[in-house]
Amino acid sequence: MADENKRIPFEEDNYTHNIDRNNERSLDRRGFMKTLVGAAGVFAVSSLPWGAIAAKELMGLSNKEYQRLKIADVKDVAVGDSVEFHYPSEHDSAVLIRLKKDKYVAYQNACTHLMCPVYWVKEQQEMVCPCHHGIFDANTGAPTAGPPRRPLPEVIVEVDSESIYAVRVKRYEA
Template identity: 40%
Template sequence: MDNKKKLARNKYETNDDMINLIDNLNRDDDVKYNRRAFLKTAVGASVTLGLATLPFSIKAMMNTAGEDDKRIAIAKLSEISKGQSLNFNYPTDEDPAILVHTKDGKFVAYNNKCTHLQCPVFYEKEQDVLLCPCHKGYFDVKSGHPLAGPPQRELPRIELEIVDDTIYAVGRKVRHG
């Protein structure tokens, strides 16, 4: 069977373009653009993207593991009396934090950025709350949970450890709920 007869067997005797749509198909294109080729390309692209992001994933895991191991001295117990607060930076010099010696004698520390728009948070001794003055956001000083205003998420807590007469920041706990 010659090429003209092969092409003519699917052709109908009509001038309607919709019936003769298969004229533009070629068997080579059919083999080149099939499901198997598409799946090979999709899997190859997925593997390539996965391998390209692997170094960033490993670096992120290594950074979070190192962050928990940081231990920084914040202050001496005698430097901060009940009802006072102290600003410091943790875990890096660019991350502001606040240490509060509550009225009932406990020490708590949080990131010093409001979870609404990153404004600084201040300790309000009279009301025993953390206040964000930008939009009147209030946080519970004991738990870091929002009490009023626009903030919807609690402040990330900084874990503390007291050894001898020194208060240390030893880790950060980001909580949701």
């Protein structure tokens, strides 16, 4: 009886009976790379429609119609003062600045460096990004100091019947 417990239960002399030796390595390095490249290709092709939709949207931004929005009354904004507002949507923060009696400028106030908020500093007559000390010219929106390299997107404003309106956003070419 002791001899029966020492007996191997299979005909082979080791426990490799469950390995299919002919198909032992069905996914080798070359097969893995082919699978990886194929998956990447499927991903790239499947993302093409979304890229086309995004490109179509971006190409039409300059022609996009925006809703006219009243920002403030002329009598409520003194020369040198600013008014914060949201345009073209509630998620887009902007600032209106009255530079002279008849000169109003408005910009989206997200810094073009890392999207930090930009503030109007009346005493210095400039727009400042406190995150990285970026400074923008209030007349043009162009950066004058710091890391930003692109100007702030300008919000086109109109004065009509003693009220100031935002009418569209001017996009800049890169």
